[in-house]
Structures are given as structure tokens and as C-alpha cells.
Amino acid sequence: MAAKPLGEFARIARFFAPLALPGGLKLRDDVALIAGRRGEQYVLKTDAIVEAIHFFADDPPADVARKLLRVNLSDLAAKGATPVGYLLTMALPKSRGDRWLAAFSRGLAADQRKYRIGLFGGDSDATRGPMVLSLATIGRVAHGRAILRSGARPGDVVYVSGTLGDAAFGLAAIKGQLPRIGVAARRYLIRRYRLPEPRRGLGRRGTASARAAADISDGLVADLGHVCKASGVGAIVETARLPLSPAARSVVARSPRMIRAALIHGDDYELVFTAPPNAAGRVAAAARVAGVRVTAVGRIVAGRGVRVLGAKGRPLHLSRTGYRHV
């Protein structure tokens, strides 16, 4: 009789956490830390994107490259780290020729300039299946100043950057599953899916006030849930306060249930972080300087797990809490 398969996080806890070094933070964070140059630590992160799962075969290669870089830079931003460099591994089908690679490398070059990061090296292999692109990214941070998942305390305010749900709607648009909305709104949502914007300025300035942070790659409820678990606390999120773009609002106006995408879909790569209530002024100032919208969406409480309140303040039950790319 086959046992019920473990979920992703149970697998990590069961099979991989016992293998972790101290710098691996018991695999409860999404980064690792090692000693760096004097007074600094290196922040290590790896994240892969898979064809037909995270991007599509006919996406512009430069966008694929930039998304790959950005989903990793997003984690560095969440931790308040400054990018240093990255290692690239590619499993490429033969059909990806020089032309594709030339455009891909131009995308990397553009974002390297933008985010001041460079290439350390890589590995390229053939595959008979979908493309798999993986980055190991290194940032640096003053010793002990990385904003980890484990620092949230009851009473903290829960903030998110930018707007949520856009990427989910962009993906739905690509798949032809979106209600009819305006052309510009549709384009905006697809762009948000293809090309997330790492919230770097916010992350670095956040070190002054944030107690815990993560980027939202599995969905707000799931990633805030990781923060809660690592911190030994619970959280309450109010759906009515979720920040939506005008384009996302036009989707939700036509299909109110789709608000759930803002709770359970991760491809926006916004940040979720917590800070004590008396830091509200500093958080607002950091957001202004970084030019990034920041919205309080809930609070940290004693206990465990993330409770979501619906539009009228009643508990919302989600059939799933984190987007699974399967």
C-alpha cells in the first residue's frame, strides 16, 4: 500500500534538512549564509526555472534570461543583500541554437548592468527534454544584518511590496483563461508575469526596520507561512487590504473569486516583511525613497499558521495555500 506522498516542504524537512550545514539555517530560510570578507557575510541562493512551467518555449529569450536573474535577485533583495555574482547552469535542447543564446545573453547583459551583478561561470549540458535554467547567486551583507524568515514577533505589522496577483492574471491571459479586459491591461499583466521587478532598494533600506522578510515566490499565504513557521508565530491577512494594480482590479471586478490569485500565486516576486508598529514611519520613508509601494496587509499574532480574512472580515478558506508549478 503506497503511503500518501509528502509535500515539497515535508520532503525538505525529512530528506534534506538533516544534510544542512549551520549556514544552511536548517533549510528553513530561502538563503544560506557563509563568512565573507571582513565584517561581511555572503548570502547564497539558488533558483531554477523550467520551460513549460515557469516560462514558455516561445517567450523572448532576453526575457527568459532576465526572469531567471530576477527571481534570484528578488531573494537577495528580501534579505537586504547587495548582489555580487552568479553561476549559471543550462540544460538546453539542441533546438536552442546560437541565435537564441545570443538574445539570451543580451538579456543577461542588460540586467547585469541594471542590478550591478556579474557572471562567475557556468555549465551547459544537452537535454532531450524541456530547458532547465538554474542560477546560484551570491550577495553580500554586513555580518548579522541579513533579514531572515525567523525574526517575526507577535504584534509586528505584515507588509507587502508592489501589487499582488498581476503575474497570475498574466499567466491566465497567456493561457486564454482571463475574462475580457482592455488590451493595455492585458499587456501589463503579461509583462508582470514575464519580467518581475526585484525590490532591491526596499530590501537594503529595510534592514533598518524589518524583522523578517521573504520574497513571494510560492504565494503570499505560503511564503508568509514560511516566515511564521521559522519565527514560531502566526499571522492574520486581510484580503480587503491586498494591493492590486488597476489591471488586476479590472479582472477582479469581472470575476471576484480571482482575488484568491493574489493570496496563493507567487510569480509576482514581491516582498513580504514584518516590522514593529512603531517602525511604520521608517517603513513608509524607505518605500518612498525606493519608489516602491508598500502596503500593510495584516499582523503577526501568537500561535501558528496564516489565517486569511475575506472581504467582509470573515475567515476565508483556501483550497490550496501556495502555488505549485505542477
Place this chain on the structure above:
Amino acid sequence: MAAKPLGEFARIARFFAPLALPGGLKLRDDVALIAGRRGEQYVLKTDAIVEAIHFFADDPPADVARKLLRVNLSDLAAKGATPVGYLLTMALPKSRGDRWLAAFSRGLAADQRKYRIGLFGGDSDATRGPMVLSLATIGRVAHGRAILRSGARPGDVVYVSGTLGDAAFGLAAIKGQLPRIGVAARRYLIRRYRLPEPRRGLGRRGTASARAAADISDGLVADLGHVCKASGVGAIVETARLPLSPAARSVVARSPRMIRAALIHGDDYELVFTAPPNAAGRVAAAARVAGVRVTAVGRIVAGRGVRVLGAKGRPLHLSRTGYRHV
């Protein structure tokens, strides 16, 4: 009119070398270097293995895990670096369940103990295609003491560790392409294909005398070729001096042309390194202490490229010079 596609190394030079940081060594080496703790540098390496290319779907999962670790540890060994930790990314088909992962993680655990390395973290994603497993590995080395590809000088002796060709014959055996040999020899060769042995002791001790080093992952001629290119020199290799295991000898006895596998096949993950002639005693002593066979197979000369002399000292022309996993 389509241009002739670039080879792997031309692609790296054209598309990726311009993106490299100084620590990326112009992507002419197989590792990168960054500042580490006081007096040290970190050596960074990434290497992936792909199902149906580097391993087979029904290979024992623990062996797959150990091969993944070892192909990376082999590079650290070549550079004389001590392993620190690694990041793991996995693109897994749904068919790989908890049982497979449990065995895979046991393989990692066994080799973590053996090679004193630990896990920093990772990322796991779904794929609809073959499994792709990628490692980013970090080692440490005294500042300026990493043995790079670029240090070879005319007059140096070219050494290789262990024996060559075993893994190629092991792969041929799995594919049913091997001449009939004894059962024990066949098993030995398959084992060599599945589970390479990083030459760590040799690498660390080698820092005393080696001028340039690389692990043989693309084949002796190709990897020595990389050393020559990075060093601005040429090399001569004598086929008659290539070290073969008894099992490999039994293959070559039946099919003499198969000696070429020892020149162009990389899956042995042995080391190739160069040292001045007056270091011969130190090289032999280091080999004895490490318990690893070391064989002089040629010499570094002025010029460029690798020339191979056949059994009777006449130039051997190879239709290809490096194993391509395609």
C-alpha cells in the same frame, strides 16, 4: 542561409565571457574565485547532470546523488581546494516520488561524510521532461594557491591520475556496445562510470608542485587543450603511456581502436596536471601519500594545441577531441 553553429567553447567565448566578473577568470578556467575569510579565497564551481545523458533513469538513486556530488568535488580537487558546501537544484518529473528521494538523500549523506561537505540549500521544481540535477559547490583555498588552468609552461611534464577510459567502457557496457570480457571486469567498468572518485588528497598536496590542473570531464585531449589555451602553450601526449586498468586493457586487447576512449572520453573524472621536471620526486611522493596512481603521459611545449602520438610514436588523428554528451 544559416551559419554553421558554434561549438560549446565558441559559445562561451562569444556570448558569456563578456559577462564575466574578474573572479570568473574570463571563463577560461572551470572555476571562479572570490574573496573568502582572512587569507583565503572561495572556489566556486557549478556542474549539472542530466537524465539519459549523464545517468540513466533506473540507476540507483544513491549513485546518482553521489555522482552529482563527485563531478563537482572533482573540480575542487583539481584546484587544490577543500570542500565547504553546496547548493542543489533539482528539476524532477512527478514519477520521482518519496522513495526515490529518500534513497537519493542517503547517497548525499554518505558522500557528505566521506568528503566532509554539507548542504547549504536548494530548489526543487517540477519538469515534464528528463531530470536535471545541478550543484553549485564552494571550496576554500589559501589566497592565490588555487591551481588554475593558466599556469602551464613549456618543459612541464603532463601527468594524469588513476586510469583513463574505464568510464567510457562502462557506458559502452551498459549500452551493450562492449566486446565480450569477464564479468568482474565488466562490473568494474560500469562502477567507474557510475561513481567517479574525486582525487582530493592529490589535489591538495599537489599545490606544492603543480603549475596547472583540471579535472578530465570532457576527455584528456579536450581538457588538456583547455589548459594549453589558458596557458598559451601546446602539449604532446603519448598514447603508449596512457594508464589503463586491467579491465580496460582487456577491452583494448580485443578492440585496439577503443584506446581512443582514453583520450576523448571524460567520465573518468581523473585529474590532468602539469609540473616542472624537477618536481617529479615531489609528485611521486604526493601520489604515494594520497594513494593515487600518477602517470606522466606527455609534456608541455611552445606553440598551441594538443598533439597525440600513437602507439608507434606517429601522430594520431582524432575525428573528435572531446566527448560531447549529445
